[in-house]
Amino acid sequence: MAAINRYRLSLRELQFVLFEQLKLNELLGKPPFDAWGEEEALSVLKQTARYAQEVLGPLSGSGDREGCRLEGGKVQAPKGFKDAWKGLYEAGFKTLGIPVDEGGQGAPRALSSVVEEILAGANTAFAMYPGLSAGAAETIAHFGTPEQKQRYLEPMYSGRFSGTMCLTEAEAGSDVGACRTRATKNPDGTYSISGGKMFITAGDHDLAENVVHLVLARVDGAPAGTKGLSLFIVPKIRVRADGSLGEPNDVQVARLEEKMGLHGSATCQLAFGDDGKCLGELVGTQENLGMPQMFKLMNFARLLVGLQGVAIASSAYLNALEYARERKQGPDFKRFKDPSAPKVTIVQHADVRRMLLDMKARVEGIRAMILTLAAHHDRALALAGQDDAKAAYHQGQVELLTPLVKSYSSDQAFQICATAIQVLGGAGYTADHPIDQYLRDSKVFSIYEGTNHIQAMDLVGRKLGLAGGAHLKSFLTDIATFVARHQNHPALGEAVGSLARAQEAVAGSAKTFLGWSQSPEKAELIPANANRFLDMMSELTVGWLLLDQAVIAGEAAAKLGAEHPDQAFYAGKKYAALYFARNVLPTVADKARLVAGEDRSAIEVPDAALG
């Protein structure tokens, strides 16, 4: 099969969120984003879109079919990935979001997030390699010694080296603290590393000259659990002080996983020190800081998973829409019994339109949620030192929204792909269209970077109570302010009322969780209901931001002539918001009633009764 590009994106939509909704202009041209204006930002978006369409997109289907190969202990990525990697680094896409003082281009996170969405959407498996590499490099940039930064950062920023994050072990999955990989300090200050890691993304490949593993391990004698873990730089090939490559470092690929999707991404089991010759160096100078060092970047990693989700879901939606506009099947509903009635395109059938509008609303609302988080990050940075209270507010929203972004986007991406397949019917089940691959690729998003239940527990067990509950309070107040301002909106007022009821439901359930946390006999209701609450709060956020978009779109449309090409785009915003407000927002209060019901059946059912 010839390489075809099946990635679809809407630059108009991306611009709308960045500039019309999030008002990125307010930040551009000022510290720390001095170097950036609207023109530069738009140019980067267009460049990225071109690279995605021309280079990455055509390699997505072929990479899925070909997969990675493990030969002679080395992993080969699919054909074309090596050149794409080279081009990606040459174009500078991966240093966009890195601060200027760390050697990057210092773009706002809202902008670099859109770039990451486009890269991930065009070729999710490929984008995993530079994605993990960037995470590893940033960890070294934050916590490494000057000498480590000197030795590793430039090669990693330029794509000569890649990087990994090695946390998971066979017996330590979600329970990271059960880590058994050991580090033994040598007289020269290096550490001998021994142990096995699994599910290591980009664990080995032929795209870069070297792979810099960041390995979580326990130094001999360190405390049990997460508090005794340290982080080590363990290159596949040793790097001399002058930066040149030395001997291989006793890191073996024990296995290449066979997965449902992301076939082009090398998911490896790695063995460190099987021959006793694996050397690592501690990140920074102090032991037992592995977890906080890892966690520092966790927010960003989780944002990236959210972006992967919306990236795939968006292209699935746009592919389904394209198909629905071309495929003729059956007559119009009003003439369905008349065999002489002309066939219509399926976009005209009510159920297909329902599926399309459902996908559109979810995709656009989730993207707005993700980029809102990114914009909070940017505003926190811009305000730091100038208005610390406001900066703290923005950083608080980053904390609060991160688990929603990671979980809701990943769960919904999978569901949106399933809906897109349904729009295509039998054709959607075949490899003739990309959605089969999208669905397979997206399933793991709900699992990696902390399962969605871990996210939900982070939300209800930690984030709701942060700063004495201030972040949640600000979030609820922001929505209440929106409600007060727009409840009498002529076209949207009723929908805003639905938002208000959802806001009250979330506020009520948050209090219920607080009550449970203070009652030992009810504490187990927290994990039993955490995912439900995360969904409620996500739907509230998505519904709010869709209505916000609809208000903005309505105002913008009123200023344009009736024939302006943007009228259709802005009208779409109204319908997406109305659809979501009428079909999804009411379920928030419904779920709150289930929370209040305090069902204990899953807690009480005896093991043996399960089957």
Added chain:
Amino acid sequence: MAAINRYRLSLRELQFVLFEQLKLNELLGKPPFDAWGEEEALSVLKQTARYAQEVLGPLSGSGDREGCRLEGGKVQAPKGFKDAWKGLYEAGFKTLGIPVDEGGQGAPRALSSVVEEILAGANTAFAMYPGLSAGAAETIAHFGTPEQKQRYLEPMYSGRFSGTMCLTEAEAGSDVGACRTRATKNPDGTYSISGGKMFITAGDHDLAENVVHLVLARVDGAPAGTKGLSLFIVPKIRVRADGSLGEPNDVQVARLEEKMGLHGSATCQLAFGDDGKCLGELVGTQENLGMPQMFKLMNFARLLVGLQGVAIASSAYLNALEYARERKQGPDFKRFKDPSAPKVTIVQHADVRRMLLDMKARVEGIRAMILTLAAHHDRALALAGQDDAKAAYHQGQVELLTPLVKSYSSDQAFQICATAIQVLGGAGYTADHPIDQYLRDSKVFSIYEGTNHIQAMDLVGRKLGLAGGAHLKSFLTDIATFVARHQNHPALGEAVGSLARAQEAVAGSAKTFLGWSQSPEKAELIPANANRFLDMMSELTVGWLLLDQAVIAGEAAAKLGAEHPDQAFYAGKKYAALYFARNVLPTVADKARLVAGEDRSAIEVPDAALG
């Protein structure tokens, strides 16, 4: 990878539904099931389970990896399928449900359905071949001439020939009436067939000596639409009057589809008469009866899809349960901050238990719904001629439940597989476990044999109004009777109250649909809400049958000693029913409110506004 059997089933559960809930004993030993007693039925279940575990199950994973191959115009099924096919027919599994006077064993459909579930669960792709073959044979048995029955049935019942149903064309998917395949009558009474069909399951393979295609085509000059379609017997190799094989019949495999799942099942594009030499014979003696002939068997075909769904979902659940009982990860919730706390199996974590109980309730409730449909069929047969009013009631429930069984089971199977993957975490995303394959295999169930929207339209557009609404009325009355009888049940009374509210919600929404059907400006709300109503009615049915099981289990448990091994099984019934009543049944009324909201956003959104 060595062939391993990963199919899991619970014979105890299957027995419970058949004998304790559906009281199959009342039918056994009497016409038309004279030949069957409980012992024979149990023996068949055990035999089927053994064949599934020993022969079919081990070929499921290998068949998925190997797939089918198209070589020299012929399709080869995966290794081992040919022997499995032979064994299946030798054991007589495929003639179980065929009436005695048609050459079968005349087992009740409830029993043959369980057999089909086991076959489909052990190896879904394999079971497609005999499944379609049985459908084709039954069509000939019902509508063929005596000479056709004589020539085709015995070879098809014995597995020497297989069969297909050829409806779909590239330009006629869900819109069957757009069929372009032509049939031209020849002077000798045969018809020359020309045209192409696609998505033909088991369209070609090497399991049988011949493939008997049943092809929907339009005789020259016949009316447009579905009313002008006729059904033809078109064997791959011509069959002489004495039953021996003659010349090839100009049926070519134009393509073998590359699909997301069901890799072991050969989905073909077929070209009939490219060389002008394809001969078919009309099924029966009258033209233009193709659609009613196809539809006669549609109920059974849709039941089979429902069975495929529950078959896969059940094994996905039992695999996840097995994993959750073995996999240790993290400490108990109450000691989660203590690194010295012992690790526990994940079945002890509240969120995992929630997922497991959710899957269990859905799987067992859906199976109960499907087998209830089958039992209605059996009772309609048993009562025909004796008590025609009662027989009509049972047949009416078959009609009403068929779209629910096909759609809800298929949609839920996919979701249950996704939940099962989540229980396993990263491991669930790999080919080390069967659930990745289950998820890929199951996605098409919501599409074929009439998409789930077609089912929903069949329900709201046809089945609700059949017999002046009598079937729906009986259905609602049955539930009301159950509510009246058990609303004060000590353990289940509250849950029965939830059932009552769901019943009222379904009754109310049914009236809303009736109103819409009488108002031209509201008619389009029907397709826009049909799937939602189908879900509501399915959840009502599942909730009811789970509570019915819980009542029966409670009574049975009370008669047993506290240490009896069945106590845990019966306790499971109570928790499944309570879980569903508290977490799913309330959403039925929630959905009814959305129906009542008459949202028109998806109907009104302009095409151009979609993106």
